[in-house]
Amino acid sequence: MKSAYELAMERLAASEGESKPLTDEQKGKLAAIDDKYRAKIxxxxxxxxxxxxxxxxxxxxxxxxxxxxxxxxxxxxLEEEREAEKNKVRG
Incomplete structure (x- = not known):
């Protein structure tokens, strides 16, 4: 029997659509974006x-x-800009 948490997570995944895992290249780009904006801030x-x-x-x-x-x-x-750049990499 599944817990309420597991059921809620399944519904959330179904409503958002399954997300594919990030590649190593994407992870590197996301880390570089974080570093860049952390420095700007x-x-x-x-x-x-x-x-x-x-x-x-x-x-x-x-x-x-x-x-x-x-x-x-x-x-x-700057945080909004960072998230927008990160979403481009994820998308």
Whole structure:
């Protein structure tokens, strides 16, 4: 007898369609994409965290808030780009 978990996983696989396993080449490309975007995100964090620290030192709360929002938006944008590139490799 199958557990509820096994039945749910079967239904999920049926609704999404069976996915084929990734090749070694695809895995390498996905890892390279992750590395590339991890570096881009780190670069933006370093740059904007420096600006954020300066805004805090000067007491400019408005600028600090704007920089924090910019950092969040840029991280989200870069993560979306990363997922789009990864989906191209998977597809």
């Amino acid at each position: 780190a670069e933006r964090e370093v740059f904007l965290n420096q600006k954020l620290a300066e805004a805090h030192r000067t007491g400019d709360r408005s600028a600090a808030s704007d920089i924090s929002k910019q950092l969040s938006l840029e991280k989200a944008r």
